[in-house]
Amino acid sequence: MTKPAVYPKIDISSAKSHGDCTKVVDVQNIELAESPSSHDHPDHNNALRPPSWIAALSPAERQDLEKKLKRKIDLRLMPAVLIMYFLNYIDRNNIAAAKLANLERDLNLSSVQYQTSVSILFVGYLLMQLPSNLFLNKFGKPAIYLPCCMIVWGTISAATSACTSVTGLYVVRFLLGFVEAAYFPGCLYYLSCWYTRSELGLRTAILYSGSLLAGAFSGLITAGVVSGLDGARGFHAWQWLFILEGSATTFVAFACFFVLPNFPRTTSWLTEEEKSLAVWRLEEDMGVDDWVGGEKQTFWQGAKMAFTDFRTYVLDDDKMVLLVCIAASGTVTNFFPTVVQTLGYSRIHSLLLTAPPYVLAVIVTFANAWHADKTGERYFHIAVPMCVAIVAYIMAATTTHVAPRYISMMLMVPSVHSSFVVAISWVSNTMPRPPAKRAAALAFINAVGSFSSIYASYLYPNSAAPHYTVAMVVNCVTAFVAVCAATAMRMILSRQNKKLARGEWVDGAINVEGFRFKL
Numbered sequence: 059m060t061k062p063a064v065y066p067k068i069d070i071s072s073a074k075s076h077g078d079c080t081k082v083v084d085v086q087n088i089e090l091a092e093s094p095s096s097h098d099h100p101d102h103n104n105a106l107r108p109p110s111w112i113a114a115l116s117p118a119e120r121q122d123l124e125k126k127l128k129r130k131i132d133l134r135l136m137p138a139v140l141i142m143y144f145l146n147y148i149d150r151n152n153i154a155a156a157k158l159a160n161l162e163r164d165l166n167l168s169s170v171q172y173q174t175s176v177s178i179l180f181v182g183y184l185l186m187q188l189p190s191n192l193f194l195n196k197f198g199k200p201a202i203y204l205p206c207c208m209i210v211w212g213t214i215s216a217a218t219s220a221c222t223s224v225t226g227l228y229v230v231r232f233l234l235g236f237v238e239a240a241y242f243p244g245c246l247y248y249l250s251c252w253y254t255r256s257e258l259g260l261r262t263a264i265l266y267s268g269s270l271l272a273g274a275f276s277g278l279i280t281a282g283v284v285s286g287l288d289g290a291r292g293f294h295a296w297q298w299l300f301i302l303e304g305s306a307t308t309f310v311a312f313a314c315f316f317v318l319p320n321f322p323r324t325t326s327w328l329t330e331e332e333k334s335l336a337v338w339r340l341e342e343d344m345g346v347d348d349w350v351g352g353e354k355q356t357f358w359q360g361a362k363m364a365f366t367d368f369r370t371y372v373l374d375d376d377k378m379v380l381l382v383c384i385a386a387s388g389t390v391t392n393f394f395p396t397v398v399q400t401l402g403y404s405r406i407h408s409l410l411l412t413a414p415p416y417v418l419a420v421i422v423t424f425a426n427a428w429h430a431d432k433t434g435e436r437y438f439h440i441a442v443p444m445c446v447a448i449v450a451y452i453m454a455a456t457t458t459h460v461a462p463r464y465i466s467m468m469l470m471v472p473s474v475h476s477s478f479v480v481a482i483s484w485v486s487n488t489m490p491r492p493p494a495k496r497a498a499a500l501a502f503i504n505a506v507g508s509f510s511s512i513y514a515s516y517l518y519p520n521s522a523a524p525h526y527t528v529a530m531v532v533n534c535v536t537a538f539v540a541v542c543a544a545t546a547m548r549m550i551l552s553r554q555n556k557k558l559a560r561g562e563w564v565d566g567a568i569n570v571e572g573f574r575f576k577l
Contacts, residue, residue, distance in 0.1 A: 143268030155280035177515035182235030191501035201318035208311035216304025219297035263427030277412035383540035386510030388474035400524030443477035455530035
């Protein structure tokens with residue numbers, strides 16, 4: 059019989075809430091953890107030992123210092139990443155609004171050629187995510203790397219205005235996706251290097267709200283450009299759209315050089331005590347040290363560790379299916395202005411009607427993420443919104459009346475996006491250490507999730523309007539499969555939690571007393 063693992067002793071009497079469990083380490087009561095296979099689990103030999111100055115703090119003092127640290131980090135990091143993702147999403151999806159500004163007509167695009175121009179971006183997007191995250195982890199300077207990528211994609215986006223043929227449009231869109239791929243998976247990894255598991259859900263929602271606000275403002279911006287700039291200085295409205303939005307991206311990117319932090323150990327505007335506390339918070343939360351320095355990060359070894367870990371293909375299969383299916387169910391947003399136009403209103407009114415569903419999505423997403431973090435529950439915060447999405451897609455495919463069709467549009471956007479935020483946070487919470495492995499695994503799963511946008515672009519031809527029946531059926535099926543994948547993931551994590559409660563070793567878990575996966 060296998061002898062149960064012995065966990066580090068933790069003083070619960072001075073406990074501090076950390077979401078899944080409560081624990082503040084008493085440095086006097088820590089012993090080295092041992093397991094029957096400690097050679098196979100070298101991280102298990104390291105007890106949780108806080109710096110002496112942190113160990114000497116009272117719980118109230120520690121809480122006050124953490125509150126000040128988080129406020130300082132939030133004020134520098136979160137507004138910047140939100141605005142950056144707002145512009146990332148605007149530049150990626152403004153082609154949908156450009157269609158209503160006569161892009162197809164002016165470039166003589168057929169319906170299939172337009173769909174291909176949407177799809178080809180995600181080919182580049184998929185290819186670059188893993189190498190980019192590995193490079194970010196090795197380089198260790200997100201405050202330099204992410205703004206540099208932003209300058210490049212802003213320039214490429216503005217250059218779309220110079221396209222005069224379908225070939226040029228294909229090239230620009232592929233390059234745009236290739237460079238934009240650095241941001242979202244990189245930012246997910248970036249946030250996981252600053253925040254504990256109990257804090258990550260709300261911060262992920264703040265990041266993701268950038269895309270929802272972009273969806274809301276994109277139609278409003280396009281409506282203003284179409285009504286006021288079409289033909290100005292010899293440029294079409296869609297050309298002005300790319301010029302203005304690409305230029306704004308480049309301008310904001312330069313400002314981000316002076317705002318963004320790096321990783322906790324490499325951020326110059328934190329004091330040595332703040333760096334120490336920032337590092338210890340993550341080590342305490344996850345049971346192991348995190349990003350140390352670029353010289354200790356390997357480029358390809360992280361990918362090797364992720365792909366040779368059975369969890370990438372067993373537990374992570376459910377993660378990939380979950381994210382792929384939620385993303386596939388939400389691909390309607392890539393064509394949302396076109397779908398809204400089927401209500402029969404003018405171009406300007408159709409663009410304006412795209413805003414309310416996204417405004418509602420921001421509210422619902424924040425509420426859902428906040429409640430998920432507060433309760434520590436994940437599964438129902440994913441499954442319930444996806445069930446609402448199924449109802450919305452059925453309504454869109456079966457009714458011809460304007461009111462129920464617009465209600466379905468008001469439901470489909472908030473439901474899919476609110477579940478995706480909780481799902482990506484859930485996946486990030488269960489990502490393994492070390493940092494190189496986590497960076498590779500996050501990028502790989504997100505890249506696979508992006509695959510659905512490649513084929514989904516062909517589900518919305520002009521001939522399928524107004525119901526887009528095939529697309530809505532596919533969305534329904536993928537939403538249902540997402541619920542099934544979330545159910546399977548919950549069952550797997552529940553079994554692993556029972557093993558942890560019995561003191562058994564669980565690969566991929568933080569094997570210290572009190573740790574449990576979020577369900």
